[in-house]
Amino acid sequence: MTTESATSRTDSSASPQNRALWENHASLIVQGEDRTGIVSAVSAVLSGHGANIVSLDQYSDDPQGGAFYQRTVFSLDDLKAVLPTIERDLETELGKGFNLGFTLRDMSVPKRVAIFASKEDHCLLDLLWRHRRGQLPVTISMVVSNHTDTAEEVRAFGIPFVHVPTGELGKPAAEAEHLRLLRGNVDFVVLARYMRILSGEFLSELGVPVINIHHSFLPAFIGAAPYAKAKERGVKLVGATAHYVTEDLDEGPIIEQDVVRVTHADTVSDIRRRGADVERTVLSRAVRWHSEDRVIRTENNTIVFA
Numbered sequence: 001m002t003t004e005s006a007t008s009r010t011d012s013s014a015s016p017q018n019r020a021l022w023e024n025h026a027s028l029i030v031q032g033e034d035r036t037g038i039v040s041a042v043s044a045v046l047s048g049h050g051a052n053i054v055s056l057d058q059y060s061d062d063p064q065g066g067a068f069y070q071r072t073v074f075s076l077d078d079l080k081a082v083l084p085t086i087e088r089d090l091e092t093e094l095g096k097g098f099n100l101g102f103t104l105r106d107m108s109v110p111k112r113v114a115i116f117a118s119k120e121d122h123c124l125l126d127l128l129w130r131h132r133r134g135q136l137p138v139t140i141s142m143v144v145s146n147h148t149d150t151a152e153e154v155r156a157f158g159i160p161f162v163h164v165p166t167g168e169l170g171k172p173a174a175e176a177e178h179l180r181l182l183r184g185n186v187d188f189v190v191l192a193r194y195m196r197i198l199s200g201e202f203l204s205e206l207g208v209p210v211i212n213i214h215h216s217f218l219p220a221f222i223g224a225a226p227y228a229k230a231k232e233r234g235v236k237l238v239g240a241t242a243h244y245v246t247e248d249l250d251e252g253p254i255i256e257q258d259v260v261r262v263t264h265a266d267t268v269s270d271i272r273r274r275g276a277d278v279e280r281t282v283l284s285r286a287v288r289w290h291s292e293d294r295v296i297r298t299e300n301n302t303i304v305f306a
């Protein structure tokens with residue numbers, strides 16, 4: 001059974017809306033081997049501490065007994081003081097004949113995220129704009145780009161902008177600089193149309209989830225220039241896919257997708273314009289869901305309690 005320690009970090013940079021939204025709330029993700037009594041055991045521990053369950057989603061992938069997934073959000077006055085005891089009691093109770101892992105997180109401490117971008121700014125600016133409006137419960141630690149086109153706009157949001165010129169530095173040196181910047185400072189990374197392929201070694205060293213927005217309805221049109229490929233193929237729908245990043249390009253577990261209609265009369269530029277709106281919507285949904293622990297990642301898939 002694996003557990004992650006309750007996050008007790010305090011983030012002074014978290015926006016007031018984010019802190020108020022989830023003050024004295026915690027998320028509990030339980031997953032493992034399905035059997036009777038799990039929901040009851042979890043609920044008993046929480047109610048035994050006077051916690052109020054405000055939402056509970058559960059999924060079993062096989063009625064005959066397979067994998068079990070549950071997301072619970074609960075509120076409790078003086079949560080920070082009680083969370084370690086709740087964690088200990090969950091370890092005790094779920095250690096009695098269950099084969100489960102769980103993670104418990106203080107939701108009043110927003111996850112820290114670094115956003116990577118290249119030249120395209122629509123997904124990046126959409127995230128910054130939504131964050132400023134309190135719609136994304138995260139702390140944006142920094143924006144990192146291999147270009148400088150978006151520097152001024154990012155800094156106007158009061159967010160650090162770091163230029164790492166991958167082309168000039170070369171991939172190994174650039175990734176080493178990325179690791180120096182990110183290590184210990186982020187809980188996840190978002191690639192907002194970042195157009196460099198991350199190595200498996202980098203992803204392994206980084207050790208936190210990375211979310212990418214691919215501008216196609218995967219698995220169609222993996223790789224570069226999907227809109228041009230869509231035009232060439234004569235498709236009537238184009239889309240965007242937010243997925244976790246793995247070493248294999250655009251093959252990671254899908255978090256969210258959406259589509260928009262196109263016609264024979266649309267140029268590649270028209271398709272790119274229509275697609276951009278879908279990319280922004282899909283990426284912001286995925287970032288919000290990940291930041292609220294709504295996405296449970298399995299080997300090649302996801303369970304999304306949206």
Ligand SMILES: Nc1nc2c(c(=O)[nH]1)N[C@@H](CN(C=O)c1ccc(C(=O)N[C@@H](CCC(=O)O)C(=O)O)cc1)CN2
Binds near residue numbers: 195196215245249
């Ligand atoms: N390890 C991964 N890295 C990245 C992924 C991924 O899924 N796994 N997604 C890309 C984003 N992307 C599509 O969404 C994408 C970006 C860039 C290219 C590409 O071929 N770019 C260059 C070569 C880049 C390089 O060698 O570093 C090119 O055009 O030739 C394809 C798809 C982000 N990274």
